[in-house]
Amino acid sequence: MIQKILIANRGEIALRIIRACKEMGIKSVAVYSDVDRDALHTRSADEAYYIGESDSRKSYLNMDKLISVTKQSRCEAIHPGYGFLAENHLFANKIQSAGLIFIGPDAKALKLVADKIAARNTVRDTGAPIIPGMMGKAEQKNEFNREAEKIGFPVIVKASMGGGGKGMRIVWNAEELTQAIELGSREALSAFGDDTVYIEKYIEEPRHIEFQVLADNYGNVIHLFERECSIQRRYQKIIEESPSCALNDELRKRMGETAIKIIKACNYNNAGTVEFLFDKNKNFYFLEVNARIQVEHPVTELITNTDLIKEQIKIASGNKLSYIQDDIQQNGHAIEARIYAEDPNNNFIPSPGKILHLIEPSGPGIRLDSGIYEGYEIPVFYDPLISKLIVWGETRDVAMSRMNRALNEYRIIGVKTILKLLTHIIKDERFIKGTMNTHFLDNFEIDESNENLEKIAAVAALCETLVSKEKHTPQEPSRKTSLWKIIGRESALG
Ligand code: MV4
Numbered sequence: 001m002i003q004k005i006l007i008a009n010r011g012e013i014a015l016r017i018i019r020a021c022k023e024m025g026i027k028s029v030a031v032y033s034d035v036d037r038d039a040l041h042t043r044s045a046d047e048a049y050y051i052g053e054s055d056s057r058k059s060y061l062n063m064d065k066l067i068s069v070t071k072q073s074r075c076e077a078i079h080p081g082y083g084f085l086a087e088n089h090l091f092a093n094k095i096q097s098a099g100l101i102f103i104g105p106d107a108k109a110l111k112l113v114a115d116k117i118a119a120r121n122t123v124r125d126t127g128a129p130i131i132p133g134m135m136g137k138a139e140q141k142n143e144f145n146r147e148a149e150k151i152g153f154p155v156i157v158k159a160s161m162g163g164g165g166k167g168m169r170i171v172w173n174a175e176e177l178t179q180a181i182e183l184g185s186r187e188a189l190s191a192f193g194d195d196t197v198y199i200e201k202y203i204e205e206p207r208h209i210e211f212q213v214l215a216d217n218y219g220n221v222i223h224l225f226e227r228e229c230s231i232q233r234r235y236q237k238i239i240e241e242s243p244s245c246a247l248n249d250e251l252r253k254r255m256g257e258t259a260i261k262i263i264k265a266c267n268y269n270n271a272g273t274v275e276f277l278f279d280k281n282k283n284f285y286f287l288e289v290n291a292r293i294q295v296e297h298p299v300t301e302l303i304t305n306t307d308l309i310k311e312q313i314k315i316a317s318g319n320k321l322s323y324i325q326d327d328i329q330q331n332g333h334a335i336e337a338r339i340y341a342e343d344p345n346n347n348f349i350p351s352p353g354k355i356l357h358l359i360e361p362s363g364p365g366i367r368l369d370s371g372i373y374e375g376y377e378i379p380v381f382y383d384p385l386i387s388k389l390i391v392w393g394e395t396r397d398v399a400m401s402r403m404n405r406a407l408n409e410y411r412i413i414g415v416k417t418i419l420k421l422l423t424h425i426i427k428d429e430r431f432i433k434g435t436m437n438t439h440f441l442d443n444f445e446i447d448e449s450n451e452n453l454e455k456i457a458a459v460a461a462l463c464e465t466l467v468s469k470e471k472h473t474p475q476e477p478s479r480k481t482s483l484w485k486i487i488g489r490e491s492a493l494g
Pocket of ligand 1: 164203438
């Protein structure tokens with residue numbers, strides 16, 4: 001087994017990996033930028049090394065620096081987490097060339113699944129369903145017009161090296177096509193350094209359902225069932241759950257077997273996710289392979305009783321899978337809500353700043369994967385995801401009530417967050433019935449009429465805390481409804 005791991009990441013996922021290392025008796029090494037000197041991951045690892053300026057290009061994306069610190073600290077392996085360099089095949093290659101272990105897929109598999117056209121070809125050859133569309137690069141511009149007529153409108157323009165929706169364009173008729181190709185390929189070039197685009201049939205109002213897989217270095221592959229990830233905005237997931245309300249046992253079995261077939265065809269190893277689009281007629285289509293541990297992995301861990309980070313480390317150490325497919329059972333229901341420090345009333349712009357006051361939910365069925373603490377300053381430089389609240393219940397109803405209860409316990413004062421939006425989402429009839437699709441949050445309006453009252457109460461509550469701290473005397477309860485209740489999610493007026 002690997003004895004010492006460098007974690008090339010920050011925030012909640014760095015902490016998640018450090019915790020797995022501690023439980024496995026593996027030494028952990030954190031890396032930090034200027035602004036992350038006081039971050040939790042920096043404090044929690046066995047050792048921490050400074051790697052550069054706050055701009056991630058100067059620190060968390062600096063491959064050579066990361067590899068030199070790995071050697072200097074005598075680590076044998078690097079865990080990339082998600083984002084940053086997690087799916088970069090050049091990084092995986094460099095690590096291997098340096099005689100170190102990349103805790104993730106082989107560079108070759110990473111390279112294959114990053115190329116959407118190449119992945120579509122590999123998947124088609126397995127007989128798995130793919131979205132009707134182009135299977136190669138267009139040699140001439142007029143090829144797009146011919147293909148679009150063959151596929152039928154609407155079509156979608158995608159960047160072959162793309163991800164996260166960049167370079168994507170929905171095209172409803174032939175007149176719009178030429179410009180969409182032009183704009184899409186320009187956007188693809190600046191975002192991915194490659195202007196290759198292709199077109200597919202546009203699937204309207206699909207659900208996004210993905211399967212977690214584990215593959216060892218000896219060709220053994222299992223799936224750990226699905227996650228429903230349809231509730232998102234601008235390709236950023238907000239709520240995920242497992243099982244998905246859309247699947248029955250027959251579909252679930254078919255999709256799981258398809259995911260395994262795809263992973264085998266790609267010679268993919270370690271943890272990964274096979275994404276599917278699921279249409280109104282219950283057809284599913286391969287979308288892409290995510291070659292990393294994902295943000296929403298805890299949902300799978302809670303319903304399958306597994307630890308995916310430990311499995312990643314064991315696989316990278318050269319162990320065979322410790323499970324066969326029949327060992328993996330779905331038990332109960334899990335829901336994850338992502339807490340972003342963003343302003344829901346101002347187009348979700350990031351809301352960096354100091355956490356002035358923090359109360360975290362706990363109790364039965366609650367898991368909180370968080371990277372913050374009271375007094376911590378959320379930097380502007382990185383992703384605004386600050387914590388993940390994951391709940392488990394024996395049924396979906398129990399999990400939903402538990403999520404509601406936990407969101408109501410949560411208090412984050414000092415920065416704007418989407419906490420309140422989350423409480424509205426889980427009370428939405430479409431969520432309760434489980435009939436959501438990827439357009440769930442389009443035109444989603446919430447009533448923030450108590451917003452001012454909350455602000456005033458927050459200031460008053462802070463004053464009260466400061467005064468009581470100064471006096472060193474316990475605060476007498478002076479009113480029936482505490483200020484803390486007012487600033488909570490349950491309105492004191494209601
Ligand atoms: C699609 C699609 C509909 N039809 N492809 C968005 C991110 C990128 N990875 C793939 N995406 C989509 N591809 C076809 N042919 C709709 C989306 C899409 C989406 C996919 C998954 C999760 C959320 C989404 C939100 C909007 C659009």
